[in-house]
Amino acid sequence: MTFPQGATMPKPANLGNSPMVSRESGGSLVEQIVRSVACRIDDKLLRTGSRMPSIRQFADEQKVSRFTVVEAYDRLVANGYLESRRGSGFFVRERASLLNNLSPVAQPLPTSQQPDVVWLIRNMFRQLPPNKMPGSGLLPHEWLDGELVANGLRAVSRLNQNLLLHYGTQQGFLPLRQQLQLKLAEIEIAAAPEQIVTTNGVTQALDLVASEFVQPGDTIFVDDPAWFLMFGTFATLGAKVIGIPRLHDGPDVAKLAELAALHKPKLYIIHSVLHNPTSSSLSASKAFQVLKTAELHDFMIVEDDVYCDMHPGSAVQPATRLGALDQLNRVIYLGGFSKTLAANLRVGFIATSPQNAIRFADRKMLSTLTTNEICERVVHKILSEGHYRKHVDRIRSKLDSARHDVTSRLERMGMSVEYRTPAGMFLWVDTGIDTLPLTEKALENGILIAPGSLFSPHQLPSTRMRINVAAMSDETVWKFLETELK
Incomplete structure (x- = not known):
């Protein structure tokens, strides 16, 4: 190709060094390339007007056929990400201008990509390899048991088809709620099936509880640090969110009492066991003080126990649950299976008083009618056949090994692991530098971390970050951290 004299050759697009395709991911190679390039363009990592690699060069670099690249480029052109110039190649297109030309009310894409809660969630759904996402909250696919889920699906598919065609029940599939009654009894929480409401994961459970109890202007307490998704959810309700400092054995109870007297919260959301992001657990003495403060200042406690099955049990390590001490009087208990079975198997539940269960079931019906009974039947099949226990035993064993190795290596690099926890999938580490710019640079290298x-x-800016020990097997992640934290 030649350019007129004096013309400037467009700069080639910088695609980075990370591979865009994985033959283990399950998606077609064409789809993986399209998603990877589109994400880079959406995130402004590829500049408008830059020239894409030639079909031959792209195929050689990504170790795919030229036919695969041709089809991927054609799809990107069809969706407005690239433009084809005859005799010149493919170039990154100005999508905002294209959309504005199609619709006079369309708005330009935002140029700011500073990490926030939505940013992290969006990038968790990108097609990055799981072992390059130490900031994610999921276990790698190879740690899970796809065959266990597939067997459950096959068993459900063999049922009378009429059972699969109607709505589910308002409170959820009864045999599953009966199975959950047994599961809760193992951790000393007494809950009849009538006290259990199934949900579309713990996220919906939190939303139902907050929507039922909180009005605009009310105060909600959360741990600090805490699971970030709650902040955006509660903000949409017009609630004021206040953090209670989290210590190695639970919240700072003195601060909790002081702030409760001042703000009169409606709810306190807490992880008693394997807190996200520190993996710390609540001590018995702290649990009693939290309940005493809640009674004194008349607020409800929402106990999120989604990591329940990653804990080996009180016979091995102490694990105090507020729901067991309170027996669901002032405590609303939440659980789910997306962390241990499959992220796409969105089955969670609320265990609460009989009166609250009716209220939550009504609110669930008004928002989503019923939850997915097919998924609930799959989870019931897995739980009732006894295979789940062995599955989570294997997960805990792998986490124990990974946690030890990752902790040792991080500390050799100079990072401080603040909570030396004996269980769980997360480490809360102090890097010594602001992790926000570190996060932005990591994404440029195809790595997702959580500042x-x-x-x-x-x-506020922080030197901490959450590390998922199960997602630290790729040496490029370690090399990136070693380079940036020198």
């Missing part, structure tokens, strides 16, 4: 600022309701 500490996202885990606080204040969203």
Whole structure:
């Protein structure tokens, strides 16, 4: 190709060094390339007007056929990400201008990509290899048991088809709720099936509880640090979110009492066991003080126990649950299976008083009618046949090994692991530098990390970050951290 004299050759697009395709991911190679390039363009990592690699060059670099690249480029052109110039190649297109030309009310894409809660969630759904996402909250696919889920699906598919064609029941599939009654009894929480409401994961459970109890202007307490998704959910309700400092054995109870007297919260959301992001657990003495404060200042406690099955049990390590001490009087208990079975198997539940269960079931019906009974039947099949226990035993064993190795290596690099927890999938580490710019640079290298600022309701700069020990097997992640933290 030649350019007129004096013309400037467009700069080639910088695609980075990370591979765009994985033959183990399950998706077609064409789809993986399209998603990877589109994400880079959406995130402004590829500049408008830059020239894409030739079909031959792209195929050689990604170790795919030229036919695969041709089809991927054609799809990107069809969706407005690239434009084809005869005799010149493919170039990154200005999508905002294209959309504005198609619709006079369309708005340009935002140029700011500073990490926030939505940013992290969006990038968790990108087609990055799982072992390059130490900031994610999921276990790698190879740690899970796809065959266990597939067998459950096959068993459900053999049922009378009429059972699969109607709505589910308002409170959820009864045999599953009966199975959950047995599961809760093992951790000393007495809950009849009538006290259990199934949900579309713990996220919906939290939304139902907050929507039922909180009005605009009310105060909700959360741990600080805490699971970041709550902040955005509660903000949409017009609630004021206040963080309670989290210590190695639970919240700072003195601060909890002080702030409760001042703000009169409606709810306190807490992870008693394997807190996200520190993996710390609540001590018995702290649990009693939390309940005493809740009774004194008349607020409800929402106990999120989604990591329940990653804990080996009180016979091995102490594990105090507020729901067991309170027996669902002032405590609303939440659980789910997306962390241990499959992220796409969105089955969670609320265990609460009989009166609250009716209220939550009514609110669930008004928002989504019923939950997915097919998925609930699959989870019931897995739980009732006894295979689940062995499955989570294997997960805990792998986490124990990975946690030890990752902790040792991080500390050799100079990072401080603040909570030396004996269980769980997360480490809360101090890097010594602001992790927000570190996060932005990591994404440029095809790596997703979770900066500490996202885990606080204040969203202030932080030197901390959450590490998923199960997602630290790729040496490029370690090399990136070693380079940036010198």
